[in-house]
Amino acid sequence: MKRGLADGSVRDTRLRLLSPTRAFPLLGRELVEEAAKKRTYVIRVLFAVGLCAVFCAMLRGALARCAGSPFAVFGEGEELFDAIVWVLFAGIYLFLPGMVATAIAAERERDSLDMLFVTGIRPGSLLAEKFLGRLLPFFSLLLLALPVLAVAYSLGGIAVERVGEAFLLLCLTCLQVGALALLCSVLNGSVAGAVASAYIAVGTLGLLPFVAERLWGTGMTYVRVHGALAFHLSGQRFLDPGLLACAVWIALTCIAFLVAARLLLLRGARWRLGSLLSLLWRWTDRLVGWGPVVRHDRTLLPTDDPVAWREIRRRGVDTVRHRLRLLILAVGPSLLVWVLAYRHRPARVSLAMGQVPVYICERPASRQDTDTPVGEARSPQQSDR
Amino acid sequence: MALVEVQNLCVKYGKTLAVKDLSFDIPEGEVFGFIGPNGAGKTSTIKVMATLLRPAFGTVKLNGIDVTADPHGIRRIIGYMPDTFGVYEDLTVTEYLHFFAAAYRIVGVKRTSVVNDVLDLIELGHKRSDPVDALSRGMKQRLGLGRVLLHDPQFLLLDEPASGLDPRARIEIREIIKELRNMGKTILVSSHILHELAQICTRVGIIEAGELVVEGALEDIYRRLQLARTIHVQISNMTDDMFARIEATRGVASVEREADRIAVELREDELAVEDLLENLLGLGARIYMFQPEAMDMETAFMKLTAGKTA
Numbered sequence: 001m002k003r004g005l006a007d008g009s010v011r012d013t014r015l016r017l018l019s020p021t022r023a024f025p026l027l028g029r030e031l032v033e034e035a036a037k038k039r040t041y042v043i044r045v046l047f048a049v050g051l052c053a054v055f056c057a058m059l060r061g062a063l064a065r066c067a068g069s070p071f072a073v074f075g076e077g078e079e080l081f082d083a084i085v086w087v088l089f090a091g092i093y094l095f096l097p098g099m100v101a102t103a104i105a106a107e108r109e110r111d112s113l114d115m116l117f118v119t120g121i122r123p124g125s126l127l128a129e130k131f132l133g134r135l136l137p138f139f140s141l142l143l144l145a146l147p148v149l150a151v152a153y154s155l156g157g158i159a160v161e162r163v164g165e166a167f168l169l170l171c172l173t174c175l176q177v178g179a180l181a182l183l184c185s186v187l188n189g190s191v192a193g194a195v196a197s198a199y200i201a202v203g204t205l206g207l208l209p210f211v212a213e214r215l216w217g218t219g220m221t222y223v224r225v226h227g228a229l230a231f232h233l234s235g236q237r238f239l240d241p242g243l244l245a246c247a248v249w250i251a252l253t254c255i256a257f258l259v260a261a262r263l264l265l266l267r268g269a270r271w272r273l274g275s276l277l278s279l280l281w282r283w284t285d286r287l288v289g290w291g292p293v294v295r296h297d298r299t300l301l302p303t304d305d306p307v308a309w310r311e312i313r314r315r316g317v318d319t320v321r322h323r324l325r326l327l328i329l330a331v332g333p334s335l336l337v338w339v340l341a342y343r344h345r346p347a348r349v350s351l352a353m354g355q356v357p358v359y360i361c362e363r364p365a366s367r368q369d370t371d372t373p374v375g376e377a378r379s380p381q382q383s384d385r
Numbered sequence: 386m387a388l389v390e391v392q393n394l395c396v397k398y399g400k401t402l403a404v405k406d407l408s409f410d411i412p413e414g415e416v417f418g419f420i421g422p423n424g425a426g427k428t429s430t431i432k433v434m435a436t437l438l439r440p441a442f443g444t445v446k447l448n449g450i451d452v453t454a455d456p457h458g459i460r461r462i463i464g465y466m467p468d469t470f471g472v473y474e475d476l477t478v479t480e481y482l483h484f485f486a487a488a489y490r491i492v493g494v495k496r497t498s499v500v501n502d503v504l505d506l507i508e509l510g511h512k513r514s515d516p517v518d519a520l521s522r523g524m525k526q527r528l529g530l531g532r533v534l535l536h537d538p539q540f541l542l543l544d545e546p547a548s549g550l551d552p553r554a555r556i557e558i559r560e561i562i563k564e565l566r567n568m569g570k571t572i573l574v575s576s577h578i579l580h581e582l583a584q585i586c587t588r589v590g591i592i593e594a595g596e597l598v599v600e601g602a603l604e605d606i607y608r609r610l611q612l613a614r615t616i617h618v619q620i621s622n623m624t625d626d627m628f629a630r631i632e633a634t635r636g637v638a639s640v641e642r643e644a645d646r647i648a649v650e651l652r653e654d655e656l657a658v659e660d661l662l663e664n665l666l667g668l669g670a671r672i673y674m675f676q677p678e679a680m681d682m683e684t685a686f687m688k689l690t691a692g693k694t695a
Binding site: 037109115 | 435467490
């Protein structure tokens with residue numbers, strides 16, 4: 001496949017893409033590399049299938065509730081729209097940290113970061129290009145939602161402000177989560193450590209509202225620290241004053257993460273999660289029978305051979321399965337805790353977390369609440385549509 | 386004129402002093418061999434020159450520019466090849482070189498031309514469309530060497546370029562370095578493969594425990610070491626009397642009788658090798674082997690780093 005990509009007009013296109021302008025060679029290379037990876041397309045297909053599955057399930061439910069009259073489904077678009085937006089938020093929190101966290105750590109792990117530093121690429125530009133190189137493919141993932149969002153919109157019941165708000169908050173969340181993951185990537189010497197710490201950091205960011213709520217109560221503080229998803233949850237609209245506070249908060253944190261990443265980039269990796277993860281891998285390697293063995297190999301290569309070996313230790317490679325296992329280990333327990341906590345104290349957890357599991361639990365309940373018998377009067381807003 | 390001036394360089398990692406008060410110059414056009422055991426401070430010194438590490442003390446000037454004062458200016462005139470470096474597995478050889486050429490701000494038609502020239506020099510033209518990951522280690526090393534040549538730097542920093550390579554690949558790298566020397570590049574090359582350095586270096590510096598033990602032209606170092614030269618001689622009519630007379634010869638430090646030969650240790654400043662041969666013939670010896678032990682860099686390195694000098 002790689003050879004095929006290197007041939008003929010495809011090769012020429014790749015070469016052109018490699019340096020779209022004089023200013024961004026690294027961005028070009030990131031996109032070329034991403035395009036050459038099979039996993040890029042696998043993730044896209046899986047994401048699109050998941051998105052369509054959720055949408056079809058929701059649409060089926062809506063149609064079932066309107067079985068008496070096909071026209072009754074008109075005005076039900078908001079629920080479908082919200083569901084898709086929730087899936088997109090979930091996608092951001094689940095996929096983006098893993099995608100961005102490898103940006104600098106992978107260069108460091110394969111000993112290619114120094115080579116970039118001695119070129120004409122400035123450290124700030126290096127970070128920016130790496131950041132964009134990971135965000136752009138992710139934005140293409142989000143674009144997959146456009147067709148289903150269009151169907152939801154065509155059903156009516158969605159205010160234009162709601163669409164604008166969702167778009168703005170999705171973009172801001174991408175930037176915030178991406179910037180935090182990039183900072184983790186700068187701080188870590190290994191891909192595994194970077195990915196794990198990115199998920200931990202993003203999870204911690206999600207826990208902040210709980211702490212804030214404990215310390216200061218709800219209100220504006222709640223909205224500010226809760227971030228985009230909570231704002232979306234709170235039901236406020238595009239032009240509400242709270243949106244500005246939320247956007248400023250997210251933008252400030254995003255800038256803070258990026259500035260910290262820039263300052264720390266040249267100082268090298270600070271965190272060494274490798275040894276801890278190595279123990280974890282050894283443990284999971286015993287439990288998991290499939291996939292590659294990811295722990296460090298203890299067998300040393302010869303050092304006294306006439307041909308002087310530089311590598312004296314084999315290293316685990318960064319693979320999709322490797323990351324998947326990380327994802328399951330890092331996110332799985334948190335999801336479980338959230339879901340269980342929600343079942344006991346729904347109000348507090350939804351206030352504190354406002355995250356994906358809440359949505360998962362909340363959807364059926366909200367559907368029941370919003371069930372509108374066929375032929376009943378709609379809200380004034382719905383009637384306007 | 387010295388292209389590289391290192392004065393009182395000190396590098397610290399936390400409390401560990403990796404490089405201690407290192408000073409040396411590299412004149413323009415020279416190939417400087419940087420030799421030392423693992424952990425001696427070679428890579429730290431090279432990283433300071435490559436603007437990747439800030440010195441704790443001292444100055445390093447390249448072409449009169451301080452590396453800490455203008456790192457971006459320095460990066461335009463150096464080509465740095467680290468001891469281990471990764472490649473981008475999803476790129477082809479051409480794409481890899483094009484990427485770095487773009488990173489060095491080489492644009493347009495010039496870039497294509499430069500990439501083709503470099504591919505010719507490193508003899509990877511036939512692999513131009515192959516994925517970088519599919520190359521052998523030797524080819525990857527040549528590709529890495531090609532990468533540092535893209536922007537036509539004045540000064541090349543090659544940190545163990547031949548390590549981990551098979552003999553053929555080592556010879557290929559050596560030939561490329563010779564070619565670069567002929568092109569007038571100033572090169573600093575560190576290596577553990579000392580006899581190969583001896584073939585390409587015009588000057589060497591031996592570093593141990595962060596300190597420069599000796600620095601200069603190879604011949605000067607050999608002379609400065611004043612090592613006793615050992616000559617292996619096989620004599621068909623050797624007698625005890627002849628053995629005693631050889632021992633008594635002025636300039637002979639010692640004679641050892643081995644299974645099929647004698648090993649004569651010579652003080653070369655008192656007796657030249659050819660004079661010893663004449664003396665032996667004068668004693669009536671029938672010689673069928675006379676072999677001075679080669680004075681090589683490995684011997685010098687072992688003697689110096691073992692503290693046997695002077």
